[in-house]
Amino acid sequence: MKQGVYQHYIQGGIKFGIAYGVVSLLARWITGNTILSSPETLVKYGLLGGVGYALMGAFALFLFGWMAPKIRERFPNAMTIGDVLQERLSGKSYWFVLMVLLITSIDSLFVQALGVGILFHLIFNIPAFIGLFFFFIYCFLLAGLGGMKRIHRFEGLHISLIFAAIIFIPVYFFIQEGVFPVYDGLHLYHPYLLFLKNSSVTPFILTALLIGFGQVLIDRASWQRLYIIEKTKVRTSFMMSGFIWATIPLAFSAMTVIAIFNQGYENIYSVLYELIEKIDSLFLTLLFIGSCFSALASTIGAELHATSIMVVRNMVNVKKKWSEQNQLKKTYFIAGILSLLLFIISSVLTPNLLELIFFFGQVYVAIIPTMITILFYSKKVPTYLPYCSLVGWVSGMISLRFHSSIYSIWVSFIAAFLLVVIYIIFNEIRYHYRVKRL
Structure with a gap:
């Protein structure tokens, strides 16, 4: 593949086997949410909540991996999720789904950026904006200017630091402490963490599984890796990534x-500070800090790269028809703007990350029936089918005024699912009626 062309910027010019495919997927999905939200889940729902959070990502990657070979067979010439949407949708339906992807892209980048801000605030004794400035310069140089090839070069280092730390x-x-003193400390200071009959855990786990699958299903960076990994190894790569991710x-x-086993805490973010305070080894302290920022840098880099490409390749260039070099320059520009906004x-801002995930979870679950139809429905996708997801999301937002966010997420999914099924049945009936008339 010729150096410098836009396709090389998107794919990096190589094909992955299982090993590097797993590394690349883990680099995308070991995120700031994993570092900050998994402890929050543990504190809120106990040990079973922590296990449920681990199952969320594993289930999502496993299920998408099961679908991956079928997607590759049906759309062999695509490189991004936007390419698939261009092939299957047209007109306002296409632009509606693209706008949903753009909103969720910005949400994903926004959540990771908040994680960076929180970690800088907790760890360093300098104004957060100074550290953030250099962090986003690094992400821009890594992914915005470097493209997929440079992302590949650093993924191995990032994953090595993360696994060394954990x-x-x-x-x-x-x-140092022993297992039993830690257990006794938890039993004394935080007995609620050991409570295994919390009735709110099961709805949380089921809802998290649904949100996780919706996130992976429309994740721009995961779709790029779907087409970078060798076709015969793509299913194994995603499934192995799911199993390994669950350990993080x-x-x-x-x-x-x-x-926290032998003391209380002020809030969930102070827990990370307490952890750093307890690490009396300089090497382990640096390793922990390096793992946190490796996770955030690899995730933001992957999302920044994929989102910039989607904006230029699948949105702006649909009408402009720029040359590859021009598309490359515009992608650099979009990546720079996104980095500045982040x-x-x-x-x-520093909102609650877990609440933010569940708030946007309504969007992720409402789009699942639409995306499944786009990918696997044998006939042309009905014109207004994507708007079923919009109705599902609105239904969930209305229910949010009367019920919890977990309940509203299921309202969004069920409403969107039923509307999609009804619309497809109606479309099939209309199709067979036309055939009979002919």
Whole structure:
């Protein structure tokens, strides 16, 4: 493949086997949510909640991996999710789904940026905006200018730091403190974490599984990797990534337990500070900090790269028809603008990440029936079918005024699912009626 062309920027010019496919997927999905939301889930729902959070990502990657070979067979010439949508949709339906993807892209980047801001605030004794500025410069140079080839070069380093941290830090503490003192401390200070009959855990886990699948199903970066991994190895790569990913939230939950087993805490973010305070080894402290920012940098880099490409290749260039070099320059520009916006947002705002995930979860679950139909419906996608997801989302938002976010997410999904099924049945009946008349 010729150096410098836009296709090389998108795919990096190589095909992955299972090993590097798994590394690349883990680099995308070990995120700021994994670091910050898994401890929050543990504190809110107990040990079973931590296990449920781990199952969320594993189930999502496993299920998408099961679908992946069929997607590759049906859309062999695509490189992005936008390419598939261009092939299957037209007119306003296409632009509606693209806008949903853009909104969820910005949401995903926004959540990661908030995670960066929180970690800089907790870890360093410098104004957060200084650290954030250099962090986003790094992400822009890595993914915005470097493209997929440079992302590949750093993924191995990022994953190595993350796994080194989740292995060495818990082992170090459990060797020092022992397992039973940690258990006794939890029983004394935080007995609710050991309670296994919490009735709210099961709805949380089921809802998290649904949200996780919706996130992976429309994730721009995962779709790029779907077409970079060798076709015969794509299913195994996604499924293995799911199994391995499940260990990461469990490891961060173990670190949370280490931080609080013999004391209280002010809020969930202070737990990470307490953990750093308890690490009396400079090497392990640096390893933990390096793992946190490796996870955030690899995730933001992958999302920044994929979102910029989607905006230029599948939105703007649909009408402009630029040359590849021109598309490349415009992608650099969009990546720079997104990096600047992320820097500003993460310098100013610090909302609750878990609540933010569940708020946008309505969008993720409402789009699932539409995307499944786009991918696997044998006939042309009915013109107004994507708007079933909009109705589902509105239904969920209305129910949010009377019920919890978990309940409203299921309202969004069920409403969208039923509307899609009814619309397809109606379309089939109309099709057979026309055939009979002919």
